[in-house]
Amino acid sequence: MTALLHHYKSGSGKPLVLLHGFLESSRMWENLSIPNGVESISIDLPGHGQSIEVSSAESMEEMARYVINLIDEFGVSSYDVIGHSMGGYVALCLSSLDPRCAKVMLLNSNFWCDSAAKINDRKRVAEVVQTKLSHFIYEVVPNLFIDPEIHDQEVRCLIKDALKMTPNAVAASSIAMSKRKDLKSIIEGNPDRYTIVQGIHDPIVDVNRMRTEIQDLNVEYLELDNVGHMAHIEAPDAINKCVREFLVPVVVKNPN
DSSP states (O other), rough: OOOOOOEEEESSSEEEEOOOOOOOOOGGTOOOOOTTTTEEEEEOOOSSTSSOOTOOSSSSSHHHHHHHHHHHHHHHSEEEEEEEEEEHHHHHHHHOOTEEEEEEEEESSSSSSOOOOHHHHHHHHHHHHHHHHHHHHHHHTTGGGTTTTTTHHHHHHHHHHHSSSSSHHHHHHHHHHHTTTOOOHHHHHHGGGGGEEEEOOOSSSSSSHHHHHHTTTTOOEETTTTTOOOOHHHHHHHHHHHHHTTHHHHHHHOOO
């Protein structure tokens, strides 16, 4: 398996891998404020952005293996990861598969598997997009926001990027998400490695379910008011603050 993922690198220091969500691309991280002393690596996951479709990327684990192969090319000994939505699922797989993965932030994401109903929904998506891809994208993307009209420009950019995907790429990612495993146990094993950032009004990741699931987990957890599923757009200042705090141990500080 060769590294086939398109990516952008910026800055210098300890690597921070950035993984976008379903229908998104590495462009979602363009306005993220990365502190000095950190090298960001923004990756387009298979079939998204400028990365090609990969027929073998049929699960979150397989997507993670493609990310690992790309990281292998950089020769790094350790890295942190921030994953948004589907990217968070891939990030958790990295945490379970690659000992170099040090810390993980789940942004508008979760660690449990799909319910039977959700699996059926994802299968229906895979079927619908074969003939009605643009209709699906125009319907889904605005509903990720509390108030899409406030973020009209960002919504249009997201739709434009998503429309570049092929029906097969969208379908494959939807099915891959439906197959993912419950990974709560890896967080339980070392909770200090994980940070979870949740929008209170997230239509994809239910905040009440999240509150229940983390009751027995000693993880760093933050809820954001007036935020849906697109926290990096709806609350950019809060997300940049979260990122700075997440990266504090690796930020180079001026002793003066």
